[in-house]
Amino acid sequence: QKEVEQDPGPLSVPEGAIVSLNCTYSNSAFQYFMWYRQYSRKGPELLMYTYSSGNKEDGRFTAQVDKSSKYISLFIRDSQPSDSATYLCAMSADIWREYGNKLVFGAGTILRVKS
Amino acid sequence: DTAVSQTPKYLVTQMGNDKSIKCEQNLGHDTMYWYKQDSKKFLKIMFSYNNKELIINETVPNRFSPKSPDKAHLNLHINSLELGDSAVYFCASSQRWAGRNQPQHFGDGTRLSIL
Numbered sequence: 001q002k003e004v005e006q007d008p009g010p011l012s013v014p015e016g017a018i019v020s021l022n023c024t025y026s027n028s029a030f031q032y033f034m035w036y037r038q039y040s041r042k043g044p045e046l047l048m049y050t051y052s053s054g055n056k057e058d059g060r061f062t063a064q065v066d067k068s069s070k071y072i073s074l075f076i077r078d079s080q081p082s083d084s085a086t087y088l089c090a091m092s093a094d095i096w097r098e099y100g101n102k103l104v105f106g107a108g109t110i111l112r113v114k115s
Numbered sequence: 116d117t118a119v120s121q122t123p124k125y126l127v128t129q130m131g132n133d134k135s136i137k138c139e140q141n142l143g144h145d146t147m148y149w150y151k152q153d154s155k156k157f158l159k160i161m162f163s164y165n166n167k168e169l170i171i172n173e174t175v176p177n178r179f180s181p182k183s184p185d186k187a188h189l190n191l192h193i194n195s196l197e198l199g200d201s202a203v204y205f206c207a208s209s210q211r212w213a214g215r216n217q218p219q220h221f222g223d224g225t226r227l228s229i230l
Contacts, residue, residue: 034218043119043205043221044158051215086156092216100170101146101209101216102160 003027006089006106015115019076023089023106026070030091030104033065035074038086038108047087048074079113086110118142119222121206127228128196136191136225138206145210146170147189148219149181152203161204164189165211201229 006023013019021035032051036044048063050056050072056063062075072091076083089106119140128134140147148171149161163171164183178194189206203226207219 032216032218036221038156041223041226043223046218046220049218088158090158094216100163100165101211101219102148102163102171102173103150103158103207103219104160105158108156108158 001026002107003104004089004091004106007109008107010110010112012112012114013079015079015081015113017079017113019074019079019083019111019113021074021076021087021089021109021111023072024070025072025091025104027091027093027104028067028070029093029095031094032092033063033072034090034092034103035061035063036088036090038088040085044088044090076111079111081113081115084111084113117222119206119208119220121204121222121225123225124223125226125228127230129230130196130198132196133192133194134196134227135193136204136206136227138189138191138222140187140206140208140220142208142220143210144208144220145186146208147183147186148207148209149189149191150205150207150221152205152224154202158205162189162191196227196229198229201227203227 035048064073086108090103162181203224206222209219
């Protein structure tokens with residue numbers, strides 16, 4: 001079993017739809033949770049960064065972390081064709097000596113927003 | 116100004132050759148990383164350096180040798196290239212601040228193809 005599970009999709013939605021992306025994880029040491037967006041032939045671009053549990057909102061994006069269920073989500077409101085990309089969840093632990101802030105990534109979900 | 120820059124962007128070479136990839140960050144971060152993204156787009160940590168000290172070596176073959184001449188640079192040298200080394204290699208950087216790991220910022224990758 002992988003440490004971080006993410007459905008690779010592809011997920012295809014019409015413009016304006018609300019998109020829900022999810023990851024589950026098994027390592028209870030994870031304390032930092034991130035969502036990255038990756039366009040074709042580009043590097044991952046940080047979208048959201050959360051420490052521990054809770055919700056965080058930034059414009060059309062909302063990140064949720066439920067540590068009791070080991071489940072994180074990213075919601076995109078009013079989705080646009082420019083949101084079409086691969087979305088990667090990533091996590092890291094706070095034990096520097098053991099983990100050294102390495103990110104463990106999900107497989108990435110391909111999102112296509114149709115105009 | 117590009118925050119994390121890698122050179123070259125593309126590298127096509129023959130099996131058995133030795134090659135280097137360079138990375139520079141101008142964010143003032145103290146930790147730098149190398150990740151490998153395989154053909155299925157899965158991103159995995161290879162190495163991490165903090166203040167020029169090797170922190171993570173994630174069971175990478177000895178043919179891969181990272182070198183950090185200073186905090187702003189982390190280079191990756193690969194000896195005796197093999198077909199399985201074909202991938203996209205990403206450099207990233209981050210800062211540890213107030214006892215917490217801050218998010219990592221990625222370059223746009225080096226696409227390595229072995230003939």
